[in-house]
Amino acid sequence: MEYSPPPFFKTGPTPLARLLIFSLLSLALLFADARFKYLETLRKSVSVIIYPLQRVANAPASIAHRAGEFFVTHSALRADNARLARQNIENAVLLQQLKSLQAENTHLRELLDARKRVEVKSTLAEVLYAARDPFTRKIIIDKGVQHDILPGQPVIDHIGVIGQVTRVYPWLSEVTLITDKGQVVPVQSLRNGLRAVLAGTGNDGVLELKFIPLNTDFQNGDRLVTSGIDGVYPPGLPVAEVTNVERNAAYLFARITCKPLAGVNNHGQILVVGQERNLPERPAEETRPERVKKGKRGG
Amino acid sequence: MQIRATTPQEILLPVRPAFIVVTLVTALFLNFLPWSGFWVWIRPDFVALVMLYWCIEQPRKIGFTAAWVLGLMMDVADGSLFGQHALAYSILAYAGIVLHRRVQMFTLTPQVLHVILLLLFNDLVVLIIRMLAGSDFPGYQYFLGSFVAGALWPPLSVLLKLPQRPESDPDHV
Numbered sequence: 001m002e003y004s005p006p007p008f009f010k011t012g013p014t015p016l017a018r019l020l021i022f023s024l025l026s027l028a029l030l031f032a033d034a035r036f037k038y039l040e041t042l043r044k045s046v047s048v049i050i051y052p053l054q055r056v057a058n059a060p061a062s063i064a065h066r067a068g069e070f071f072v073t074h075s076a077l078r079a080d081n082a083r084l085a086r087q088n089i090e091n092a093v094l095l096q097q098l099k100s101l102q103a104e105n106t107h108l109r110e111l112l113d114a115r116k117r118v119e120v121k122s123t124l125a126e127v128l129y130a131a132r133d134p135f136t137r138k139i140i141i142d143k144g145v146q147h148d149i150l151p152g153q154p155v156i157d158h159i160g161v162i163g164q165v166t167r168v169y170p171w172l173s174e175v176t177l178i179t180d181k182g183q184v185v186p187v188q189s190l191r192n193g194l195r196a197v198l199a200g201t202g203n204d205g206v207l208e209l210k211f212i213p214l215n216t217d218f219q220n221g222d223r224l225v226t227s228g229i230d231g232v233y234p235p236g237l238p239v240a241e242v243t244n245v246e247r248n249a250a251y252l253f254a255r256i257t258c259k260p261l262a263g264v265n266n267h268g269q270i271l272v273v274g275q276e277r278n279l280p281e282r283p284a285e286e287t288r289p290e291r292v293k294k295g296k297r298g299g
Numbered sequence: 300m301q302i303r304a305t306t307p308q309e310i311l312l313p314v315r316p317a318f319i320v321v322t323l324v325t326a327l328f329l330n331f332l333p334w335s336g337f338w339v340w341i342r343p344d345f346v347a348l349v350m351l352y353w354c355i356e357q358p359r360k361i362g363f364t365a366a367w368v369l370g371l372m373m374d375v376a377d378g379s380l381f382g383q384h385a386l387a388y389s390i391l392a393y394a395g396i397v398l399h400r401r402v403q404m405f406t407l408t409p410q411v412l413h414v415i416l417l418l419l420f421n422d423l424v425v426l427i428i429r430m431l432a433g434s435d436f437p438g439y440q441y442f443l444g445s446f447v448a449g450a451l452w453p454p455l456s457v458l459l460k461l462p463q464r465p466e467s468d469p470d471h472v
Contacts, residue, residue: 029382057331129333
């Protein structure tokens with residue numbers, strides 16, 4: 001008989017005892033992670049171990065993608081080229097206007113003695129894969145601590161905001177998409193400048209404006225851009241468009257649903273935007289010249 | 300002596316531990332493939348499936364430690380709560396080890412029913428943990444992957460037994 005030696009041989013603790021030990025260990029980990037957000041170092045070390053396997057697993061898809069790019073037809077390339085040339089001319093006009101406007105803006109700001117807008121450093125990254133956790137909306141990108149990515153940085157594509165870096169590993173980072181339940185973006189309506197808080201619902205393509213009184217002026221088709229008052233997202237990035245406004249007098253708040261403008265579920269290149277720390281000076285009684293830490297404001 | 304309902308008595312070679320490691324790493328690799336969209340829902344959890352196979356076939360060679368470590372790796376790769384897969388896989392390993400004599404008695408089809416139930420329970424553990432942590436129910440398609448995994452069980456058990464088959468047929472000398 002291959003397995004099952006007689007019971008008087010030593011076989012260690014019984015399966016039930018082992019199950020109890022490992023369950024308690026897992027529960028301790030769960031509790032420490034969910035409540036206190038410890039264990040980030042442990043997470044990072046495990047991520048280093050599995051990193052090669054993750055890269056290898058993603059290789060077939062990227063190779064297939066590149067092979068597909070190689071076999072592009074001549075006509076498709078020409079059409080693409082023509083479209084880009086047209087776009088370039090259109091953009092050139094806008095760019096010239098932008099330059100003069102920027103010059104005018106700096107001049108006016110100098111006149112007003114206002115703070116200059118800081119040029120932010122951004123990093124181009126590629127989406128490796130969408131996290132396979134059906135409970136959250138997250139993507140994994142191919143830049144990490146080694147490329148100076150910090151937790152909290154906003155992530156945009158060529159249209160607008162898609163999410164925020166929530167966890168960084170040595171060579172990868174995890175981006176929580178704006179559609180994730182509990183992900184919140186402070187926004188402002190482009191039409192009338194109303195400020196609001198945009199929250200994800202956990203469903204793809206559905207966002208919700210939270211805590212908006214019934215009589216507030218939001219309409220279908222209103223464009224929402226980041227307001228920038230949070231100090232995390234730079235102001236003026238397009239986020240979403242209002243798709244439905246439901247005012248029911250039985251409830252305290254209007255139910256306003258929006259859809260994200262950026263390709264939140266698309267794969268491809270994205271930009272991790274450097275953080276614009278443009279916070280006001282600390283009050284004089286604080287003598288330490290350190291930068292303001294999160295969660296310790298107004299101390 | 301093992302008694303199987305249909306397969307003739309055959310003496311298998313002992314399994315090499317390196318082979319177990321290779322299959323588990325392959326399962327991790329399959330889980331790490333960039334599944335997206337509709338495929339996420341029907342993706343079987345290869346790690347759970349292969350680990351359950353070894354827990355049933357070789358309960359002395361593999362056990363809780365392997366299950367737990369694999370669970371941690373899945374947690375990090377998926378960015379999920381740290382320990383949710385570790386807990387689910389530990390319970391799955393326990394079920395596999397406790398039930399291994401019973402499951403081995405059956406032919407492949409009733410084995411599939413056992414496997415689907417065990418994997419569904421594995422999903423349920425993860426679901427309960429996530430709902431306690433404040434997530435919404437993702438819909439019933441969440442359980443689809445376990446049925447796909449059940450369908451993969453017969454080919455998997457044939458495939459993983461291949462290296463254990465003796466090379467020459469003893470009936471024809």
